[in-house]
Amino acid sequence: VVDPIRTIAIIGAGNGGCAAAAQLTQRGFQLRLYSRSRATTEPLSAIGGVEYEGALGEGFAPIALITNDAGAAINGADFVLITAPTHAHEDIARAIAPHLGHEQLVMAAPGHTLLLIPNTIRRAGGTLGIFCESSSLPFICRKSTPSRVRITRAAQILYFAAFPGDQIDTVTERVRQVFPQIEPTPSLLHTVFPYTNAIHHPPALLLNVGRIESTGGDYHHYYEGITPSVGRLIDALDAERVAVAAGLGVKVEPLPQFFFRLGYTNAAGCDGGTAYDVFHNSEPNRWIKAPATVDHRFLNEDVPYGLVAIAELGRLAGVATPCADAVIAVASIVAGRRYRDDGLTRQRMGIGDMSVVEALDLLQTGPKGEA
Amino acid sequence: MSQTKVKSVAVLGAGHGGCAAAADLSRRGYSVRLHARNASRLAPLRAQGGIEARGVQQGLVPIDLMTTDVTEAVRGADLIMMVVPSVAHDYYARALAPLLDGAQPIFINPGHTGGGLHFLHELRKAGYRGPIRSCETVSLTYITRMEGPGIVNIYSYTKRLRFAGLPAKEVAALFELIKPLYPEIQQAGSVLETALSNLNAVFHPPGIIMNAGWIQHTHGDFLFYREGFTDAVGRVTAAIDAERIAIAKALGVPVIPFIDVFYESGLTTKAARDSGDISRACRESEPNKTIKSPASLDHRYVHEDVGYGLVPIAALGALAGVPTPTIDALVQIASLAVGVDYRRDGLTLEKLGLAGKSPAELLKIVEEGA
Numbered sequence: 154v155v156d157p158i159r160t161i162a163i164i165g166a167g168n169g170g171c172a173a174a175a176q177l178t179q180r181g182f183q184l185r186l187y188s189r190s191r192a193t194t195e196p197l198s199a200i201g202g203v204e205y206e207g208a209l210g211e212g213f214a215p216i217a218l219i220t221n222d223a224g225a226a227i228n229g230a231d232f233v234l235i236t237a238p239t240h241a242h243e244d245i246a247r248a249i250a251p252h253l254g255h256e257q258l259v260m261a262a263p264g265h266t267l268l269l270i271p272n273t274i275r276r277a278g279g280t281l282g283i284f285c286e287s288s289s290l291p292f293i294c295r296k297s298t299p300s301r302v303r304i305t306r307a308a309q310i311l312y313f314a315a316f317p318g319d320q321i322d323t324v325t326e327r328v329r330q331v332f333p334q335i336e337p338t339p340s341l342l343h344t345v346f347p348y349t350n351a352i353h354h355p356p357a358l359l360l361n362v363g364r365i366e367s368t369g370g371d372y373h374h375y376y377e378g379i380t381p382s383v384g385r386l387i388d389a390l391d392a393e394r395v396a397v398a399a400g401l402g403v404k405v406e407p408l409p410q411f412f413f414r415l416g417y418t419n420a421a422g423c424d425g426g427t428a429y430d431v432f433h434n435s436e437p438n439r440w441i442k443a444p445a446t447v448d449h450r451f452l453n454e455d456v457p458y459g460l461v462a463i464a465e466l467g468r469l470a471g472v473a474t475p476c477a478d479a480v481i482a483v484a485s486i487v488a489g490r491r492y493r494d495d496g497l498t499r500q501r502m503g504i505g506d507m508s509v510v511e512a513l514d515l516l517q518t519g520p521k522g523e524a
Numbered sequence: 525m526s527q528t529k530v531k532s533v534a535v536l537g538a539g540h541g542g543c544a545a546a547a548d549l550s551r552r553g554y555s556v557r558l559h560a561r562n563a564s565r566l567a568p569l570r571a572q573g574g575i576e577a578r579g580v581q582q583g584l585v586p587i588d589l590m591t592t593d594v595t596e597a598v599r600g601a602d603l604i605m606m607v608v609p610s611v612a613h614d615y616y617a618r619a620l621a622p623l624l625d626g627a628q629p630i631f632i633n634p635g636h637t638g639g640g641l642h643f644l645h646e647l648r649k650a651g652y653r654g655p656i657r658s659c660e661t662v663s664l665t666y667i668t669r670m671e672g673p674g675i676v677n678i679y680s681y682t683k684r685l686r687f688a689g690l691p692a693k694e695v696a697a698l699f700e701l702i703k704p705l706y707p708e709i710q711q712a713g714s715v716l717e718t719a720l721s722n723l724n725a726v727f728h729p730p731g732i733i734m735n736a737g738w739i740q741h742t743h744g745d746f747l748f749y750r751e752g753f754t755d756a757v758g759r760v761t762a763a764i765d766a767e768r769i770a771i772a773k774a775l776g777v778p779v780i781p782f783i784d785v786f787y788e789s790g791l792t793t794k795a796a797r798d799s800g801d802i803s804r805a806c807r808e809s810e811p812n813k814t815i816k817s818p819a820s821l822d823h824r825y826v827h828e829d830v831g832y833g834l835v836p837i838a839a840l841g842a843l844a845g846v847p848t849p850t851i852d853a854l855v856q857i858a859s860l861a862v863g864v865d866y867r868r869d870g871l872t873l874e875k876l877g878l879a880g881k882s883p884a885e886l887l888k889i890v891e892e893g894a
Contacts, residue, residue, distance in 0.1 A: 360861065361737035366754030367746070380740035382821055382861035389860045447756050476860060479853035486763045486850060487734075487756040 158258075158330045159183055162230035164223070164245055165237035166193050169262065171302040172294035173236050175205035177331065178214035185218040187226035189248060194219050196299035207294070207304035227252040232331060235261040235270070236290065238450070239458040243501075246270045250279025258327060261286040264314075265348045266458065267341050268503025268516075271316055275520075285324050288312035288344040291332055310415060311335045314344045317519030340516040345466065346398040346405040351459020352390040353408070353428060354451035355480050357383055362447055362487060370443035375432045378443055384429025389476040391428065394463055400470030401509060447487055456484045457496025465499045469509060530701060531555060534601035536594070536616055537608035538565045541633065543676040544668035545607055547575040547585040549705065557589040559597035561615065566590045568673035578671065579678040594619040598628070603701070605631045607664070610642055610832055610871060617646030626654035631702060635660025636832035637719040638839075638876045640690040644893070645877030656893040659689040659698040662718045665706045684789055685709050688718040691893030713778065714890045719840065720772045720779050725833025727753075727782065727806070728825035729854050730760040736821055736861050744817035749806045752817055758803025763850040765802070768837055774844040775883060821862050830858045835870030843873060844883055 161177055163170050166188035174186050186203075188194050197203055202215040220226050227233055227249060237245045242261065246269070253259065253274065261270055264286020271284045289312075293305040311334050315324040318340035325337040338344060357374060358365065360383045364372060372378060379387070391408045398405045406414070409431050413423035422434030432438065444451055460477045467474035485492045499505055504512040531554065535546045538560035546558045560566050569575055574586040591597050598604050598620065606616055620630075624647070632639045640660045647656065667679040687702065687709035689695035699711045712718050732739065735752045746752060753761075765782040772779040780788075783805050787797035791812065792805040799805075806812070818825055834851050841848040859866045873879045878886055888894075 357737070359734065359857075361735070362756045363731075363735040363752040363754050364738035364746075366756060367751045372741070377741045378737045380737050382736045382740055382863075385863060386857060386860045475856055479856035482849050482853035483734075483760060483857065486760050489759065 155326045155330070158231045158327060160185070160230045161232045161234055161331065162187060162226040164226070164233060164235045164249060165241070166197060167237070168294050168296050168302060169236035169290045169292065171203045171296060172205070172292040172304050173234060174203050174216055175214045175302060175304065176209055176292070176307070178216065179209065182331070184216050185220065185226040185230060186216050187220055187223055189221065189244070191221055193299070194221055200300055204301040205304060206301070208306045209304050223248050224252040227257070230257060233257055233259045235259070238454055239263065239266050240454050242266050242269050243273050246273035247277050250274045250277035253279050253281060255280050255282045257282060258324070259284050260328060262291055263287055263289045264341070265345045266497060266502065267345060268316070269497065269501055272503040283315060283320055283324055285313065285315040285328060286341065286344055287332070287335060288347040309334070312338050312344050312347050314338045314341045316341050316516065318517045340513070342401055342403050342516060345462060346394060346403055347411065348459050349408055349411060351455045351463060352394055353387045354455040355460060355484055356386040356390060358444065358447065358449065358451045359480060359483055359487065360386065361443065365443055365445070365447055370445040372443050373439065374441050374443040375435055375438040379429060379432040381429050384427050384432070386476065387428035390460070390480065393467065393474045393477055397463055397467040397470055397472045397474065400472040401466065402513070452484050452488050453490070456481055457492040461492055461496030461498070462502065465497060465502065469499060469504065469507070469512060530602040530705060532557070532601045533603045533605055534559065534598040536597065536604065536606045537612065538569070539607070540668050540670050540676065541607040541664045541666060543575050543670060544666040544678045545605060545633070546587050547577040547676055548581050548666070548678060550585050550587055551577065551581045555588045557591065557597040557601060558587050559591055559594055561592065563592050566592065572674050576675040577678060578675070580680060581678060595623060598623055601628070603629055603631055605633055606643070607633050610636070610639060613643045614646045617643060618650040621647055621650035621652035624652060624654060626657060628657070629698060629701060630658040632658055632660040634662060634664045635715065635718060636662060636828060637722045637725060638836040638871050639832070640715045641876045641878065641889070642871055644690065645875065648877065656690055657694060659687065659695070659702060660715060660718060661685040661687050661709060662722050663724065681706065681708050683708050686712045686718045686721045688712040688715045690715045690890065692891045716775060716777045716890050717779065719836065720768060720777055722833050722837065723782055723785055725829045725837060726765050726768060727761045727802070728829040729834055729858055730757055730764060732818060732821065732823065732825040733854060733858050733861060734760060735817065739817055739819070739821060744819040746817050747813070748815050748817040749809050749812040753803050753806035755803045758801060758806065760850065760854070761802045764854065767841065767846070767848045767851050771837065771841045771844050771846045771848070774846050775840070775887070826858055826862050827864070830855055831866045831870035835866050835872065836876060839871065839873040839876060839878070843878055843881060843886055
């Protein structure tokens with residue numbers, strides 16, 4: 154017997170939140186949409202919902218409650234869906250903590266911040282039952298106006314994990330009511346590593362810094378920006394990602410196979426076996442322009458929440474990550490930020506000074522001393 | 525041999541620099557013996573009776589002796605000038621070890637960062653036990669290029685070149701010896717000072733690596749300094765420069781900030797210098813304003829300036845206990861981008877003969893040559 158999910162609180166009304174609102178309305182759920190920012194909710198409140206177009210068709214999804222009050226959104230919801238970028242996870246977790254109840258299922262989509270959300274909620278005095286997450290946003294989407302979202306496609310592969318990991322079977326059954334395509338994995342470690350943006354966005358930007366700043370990004374980021382040398386750096390970062398994962402008992406697909414399965418590259422791109430082949434044969438990415446400035450999520454999000462996490466998990470596993478370390482160091486100077494200190498350190502991931510065995514045990518069975 | 529004037533020069537190496545030196549010095553009245561390891565290098569020169577020079581010197585320049593026999597080249601020469609990449613140092617060390625008498629001076633042109641120390645280490649490995657008497661400039665004394673077999677274009681002499689002797693106590697005498705050949709040289713205190721004054725290593729690698737995608741996509745169709753040295757590239761260059769200066773400080777070696785040298789060399793405006801902004805200094809570089817980017821990453825801005833620049837600078841940092849996170853990161857990224865393991869192939873502490881040495885031991889080697 155699966156506990157039914159009827160009411161969903163979507164936390165975050167950006168690209169992902171609006172796309173989720175559109176799809177989950179179509180599927181008949183009762184929705185509440187929360188954002189911290191009035192500027193974000195006002196255009197949506199003005200029309201009473203969100204307009205959408207693209208892969209899910211074109212239409213209007215009415216939303217009963219659009220609010221800046223986290224309590225109002227969460228109270229009575231069966232399912233709390235966090236659709237915020239990783240760098241907002243900590244603030245979001247603090248905002249929702251006081252309103253959560255033990256019976257509510259909390260999901261982050263995307264997650265891949267390990268125990269950052271659960272620990273932040275607990276530290277803020279919140280009550281957390283089961284936490285779960287997907288490795289990516291369930292949609293490829295972008296807002297075209299403050300109240301309209303264009304959904305290019307629904308993600309075909311959605312790796313899914315629960316905390317504690319030993320609850321995965323029950324949780325998967327429940328969440329499939331919302332996202333039928335989720336693929337369950339044994340623990341939150343398995344949803345960290347498929348975050349491939351971390352290994353291709355930062356090097357593609359760094360090795361084109363002069364061009365971005367000189368031309369305002371007037372070239373095609375993937376097709377023209379990822380040259381053979383840029384590709385080699387991506388390959389090296391991918392090898393580190395795969396090695397760190399393996400060191401923690403997690404098997405991940407190398408970038409070429411993963412992108413082929415996602416439909417981001419063709420057979421030639423996959424068979425070539427290098428990042429250069431992958432992106433040079435990537436039709437969906439062919440015309441995507443480069444960032445206009447280096448002050449961009451390709452660094453600000455993908456370095457501290459991606460490469461730093463891989464490097465830190467490398468420390469846990471005893472696997473060296475010289476390429477990730479080098480990219481983090483140079484990116485920090487380029488952006489004038491302290492990515493290493495401010496990113497997903499082991500401390501912030503909630504595994505501080507643990508050994509591999511201790512960390513795996515925690516992820517599997519949850520915090521000790523809890524009922 | 526305590527000669528006070530150089531009349532004969534053994535030029536070892538017949539590539540761009542070696543041919544330029546042989547042609548220039550011959551034309552200026554020196555007796556030149558030109559050595560190449562490979563007879564095929566000398567074949568076109570022998571066929572035409574010398575080197576065809578363009579630029580600073582013009583026309584066919586006969587060379588007194590062209591040989592593949594090192595002994596023949598160096599015997600009795602007032603000066604041995606090595607104009608070869610560092611990878612050839614072990615070959616010449618083995619060839620010269622039985623021939624050197626400790627007095628015949630050796631000019632390593634160029635030494636980049638640590639060329640003399642590397643050559644000394646190779647000499648010791650080859651069994652040479654006598655004293656060293658070498659000197660070096662940080663860059664080649666010519667801006668030059670081979671334009672065909674036996675044809676060399678010497679665009680100009682390199683200006684304001686830092687020059688040092690190994691051992692440092694010989695620098696004044698060696699400076700007097702080389703100055704007539706290359707009036708642009710400037711005397712530095714030691715080879716550590718020239719090593720840490722290698723400014724090409726400070727700004728070429730970030731310039732080329734952080735434009736790697738642009739270079740490969742357009743074959744370098746942009747202005748390297750004016751367009752390639754943007755704010756963020758300038759910040760990375762500044763971080764490298766700060767590490768270089770910290771190493772010099774820890775070793776008690778005087779070095780000048782990049783931007784001041786750049787200004788004092790007439791390469792940028794006073795306003796740019798005063799702003800302290802390296803990006804601006806490069807963008808406002810009048811002499812560099814029309815210089816295009818390298819067309820590929822297979823270029824001396826990486827091979828030389830990383831392998832024989834950043835790698836030995838980082839090695840000196842390790843010896844001095846000064847962290848070099850930015851240099852290390854750039855070496856790592858350059859190695860991946862180009863597909864060359866510069867930390868293995870470049871001038872490491874081992875190749876400099878400095879593995880396990882303390883700063884005090886390093887300073888003694890630099891001062892005494894042993």
